[in-house]
Amino acid sequence: MSDTIIDTVIFILLVVSVGFGVIGVIGLLLFPDIRSRMYTAFRATTISIGAIIFSVIMYALFTFQSSGGDQYVSLVLHSIVLLCIVILANMVLYKTILDRTKAVGICRIIPDQNKKNNTEK
Secondary structure (H helix, E strand, O other), rough: OHHHHHHHHHHHHHHHHHHHHHHHHHHHHHHOHHHHHHHHHHHHHHHHHHHHHHHHHHHHHHHHHOOOOOHHHHHHHHHHHHHHHHHHHHHHHHHHHHHHHHOOOOOOOHHHHHHHHHHOO
């Protein structure tokens, strides 16, 4: 592979990440309820961060292959750890928001009360 192909792929990944980041922000601003905002923000920004991290990993692997250096292996490992932390944090945040936005249960009539009310009428 040549430098131009790798650079083009990295550039495309960065453009995709900016595009999904913008989609996430627009979704936060436009959607009316918390669940659709949460879904858009979670999915779009996770894809955006994933594309950025994948472009960093591609850059580090290509540079390591062409020039060597332990710092690029370290960059790949740190990027993978960062991706795991971001995914885990998003899942915890998503679960917390989902638990706090659950609808309150509707009061239901207990069957014993219903029989009592029917017999009095």
